[in-house]
Amino acid sequence: MNPSEQIICKPTPWFTLRAVAMLAMFSVFAVLFFIDGTTGYRKKNLEFYVHATFQKASATFAKMNEDKTLTAESWKDFASEQNVDFPEDSSVLPKDLELPMKWPAVLQDYGKMKELQPHLLWQKYSGENRMSNSPPEHDFDSGKIREQIVVFYICLGLALLTLYFLIRTTLRSLRADDEALTTASGARIPYQDMKSLDLRKWDTKGIAVVEYDGNSGKGRARIDGLTYGGFKKDQGEPAEKLMQKIRSNFSGEIIEYTSIDEPESPSERPENN
Known part of the structure; x- marks a missing residue:
């Protein structure tokens, strides 16, 4: 690596793909709940009550025709005066539904009703x-409909x-040159201001934390190698190169786990699975 080379780590496909997948998931859920809350549940309620009318009409027809004296005219006169039984709260029904709603014409047909099917x-x-x-097995009250909107x-x-x-992340990057680290938020931290470099999560999660105090101010900066740069060997392990650049210019305290175990290799990190 050229000592004067500036290392630039842009957002990785690992982050982008997951963010896009989450965006698509939340968007689809939002659309589905919006449909259910504005029209979907109301339409299902209409289906539920109209379907119940078919059951009621069949039972009524059978009862009125027990003595086999029911005529087509008398059934027509009776059925044409009947309305679908809807709840008093009309807000649970489609907004364009005209009330009262008469029994469907098919239920007023004596010949079809006689088949009792x-x-x-x-x-x-x-x-x-x-x-x-x-049709749905139950209706949906106004509380359930509001729930969908919430x-x-x-x-x-x-x-x-x-x-x-x-x-925001797509427009950001991590940068390291011979003088300073530029964080994803745009803060430029000279190496001489860095007091400690915490690498305890670098080998497992690709995360390091820098504490600094100097002309650049005082604070902590997070270096997220999985989000910026990545560790893929076929791409040159940009995040690892960035860390090497920082360490080659850093003179403060380095915090690492002391262990005889081999650290997890970059190829075993989540972005490579």
């Missing part, structure tokens, strides 16, 4: 009205937070 009638009706052949905002917040860190 509500499941077949439902399959036909649901197919024509873009409803599920298998979770939507949580997922949206996490997606935006992930996007923020993805963009």
